[in-house]
Amino acid sequence: MIPVIQDAIAARIKRTEIGFQKTEKEIQKFEKQYHISSDDFLTAYTSDDLSGGDEDYISWMGEIKLREALLEEIKALREIEYVC
Structure with missing residues (x-):
């Protein structure tokens, strides 16, 4: 039974890591577009600061x-x- 659970968890980790990589690529697009890090975005920016306005702000934050x-x-x- 434990090998089945381990396999299921390993598969879930893999799927989650793929999702993480996709999310990371989207974040990098915003960072490149606006020439700032996400940390700077979080601390100093509002939707008024972005050329894409609310849509970019919400998407990046999301x-x-x-x-x-x-x-x-x-x-x-x-x-x-x-645990066995």
Whole structure:
């Protein structure tokens, strides 16, 4: 039974990592477009500061939040211990 669970968790980790990579690419697009890091965006920018306005602000912020959630999920999945 444990190998089945381990395989399922490994598959979930892989899918989550793929999602993380996609999110990271989207974040990099925003960073390149606006020539700032996401950290600077979080601390100093509003939708008025972006040429794409609310749409870019919400999308970028959403990608950052998604990245955080995916990292937490990957961390939690990797910390699972199997007891026989």
